[in-house]
Amino acid sequence: MDAMTDTALVEARGLTKHFQSGGATVRAVDGLDFRIDRGETVGLLGESGSGKTTTGRLLLRLTPPSAGEIRFGGADVATMSGPALKRFRTRAQLVFQNPFDALNPRFTMRQSLAEPLINAGVPRSERAERMDAVLRQVHLPDAAGVLANYPHQMSGGQLQRVVLARALILRPDFIVADEPVSMLDVSVRAGILNLMRDVRDEMGLAAIYISHDVTLVRYVCVRTLVMYRGRIVEDGPTEDVVRHPRHPYTQALIAAVPVPRVEQNRAAIPLKPARHGSGDLAVGCGFRDRCPYAFERCFAEKPELRPAGAGHLAACHLDP
Ligand code: SF4
Numbered sequence: 001m002d003a004m005t006d007t008a009l010v011e012a013r014g015l016t017k018h019f020q021s022g023g024a025t026v027r028a029v030d031g032l033d034f035r036i037d038r039g040e041t042v043g044l045l046g047e048s049g050s051g052k053t054t055t056g057r058l059l060l061r062l063t064p065p066s067a068g069e070i071r072f073g074g075a076d077v078a079t080m081s082g083p084a085l086k087r088f089r090t091r092a093q094l095v096f097q098n099p100f101d102a103l104n105p106r107f108t109m110r111q112s113l114a115e116p117l118i119n120a121g122v123p124r125s126e127r128a129e130r131m132d133a134v135l136r137q138v139h140l141p142d143a144a145g146v147l148a149n150y151p152h153q154m155s156g157g158q159l160q161r162v163v164l165a166r167a168l169i170l171r172p173d174f175i176v177a178d179e180p181v182s183m184l185d186v187s188v189r190a191g192i193l194n195l196m197r198d199v200r201d202e203m204g205l206a207a208i209y210i211s212h213d214v215t216l217v218r219y220v221c222v223r224t225l226v227m228y229r230g231r232i233v234e235d236g237p238t239e240d241v242v243r244h245p246r247h248p249y250t251q252a253l254i255a256a257v258p259v260p261r262v263e264q265n266r267a268a269i270p271l272k273p274a275r276h277g278s279g280d281l282a283v284g285c286g287f288r289d290r291c292p293y294a295f296e297r298c299f300a301e302k303p304e305l306r307p308a309g310a311g312h313l314a315a316c317h318l319d320p
Contacts, residue, residue, distance in 0.1 A: 014068035030230035043217030157188030236312030246314035
């Protein structure tokens, strides 16, 4: 293992997921290469349909890749079995998008939190203490009151805290949070985002936040990957990506939302509408049919991620 890979907790190498649909190949995830260091919080930003959720499922081995590999702590996730797979299932957790679906409506909070502990073989004598500790961590200190409740007796914000607690109770090293606040009222989102920042700072766990929301990613993540049509088109420190986006797609995403304290307001990028099914995305830039700057080379050659600043990569033929 070289020094480069030493600090990496998660590495995707050529990660690919293709589906067949109506005789056509859907390139949901199309050759991703990235790494997430221990303790690093990374945003995966893009519109719906860009392949973000499939990427999260691949990282947790909830769906098999068509090609490529994922390494976790240096080990190939695809070949794990027995105790190694069980340990991976403990160390890598998913935070569900919809707290109303994530918890069994017939389970009390105590039962929902006990389930992963039982599955992981945590002794009964330790379970109450683990539940108390994790509920304090998600700022639900009244454990006795919370644990007796059923989901319908709790608010959306409280439920999302329990969903997060359920992911944290096994003390993972890595979480995948898929649109973690998109189903919540605006009024409770800020509280959950603050909590996620606290968790990041206190636990030092690695995380990938999957979102279409630039504001969320900017608030929680130190690094951002921007995804478009199954490819990563930009990868860099979040503040640099938001303030100085290099890729035309990222520029359009940033310009489309009000981002406080960024040079207000960026000129809108005049994107052309997507033309699905028109052309082979295996050839050329996947953004070429919408990009206002597309030129001949963009139709013939797929741009690879190349350095575009300190710790910053972009996949565009325009970038020097
Ligand atoms: Fe636009 Fe060409 Fe850059 Fe793709 S490679 S983003 S089409 S300029």
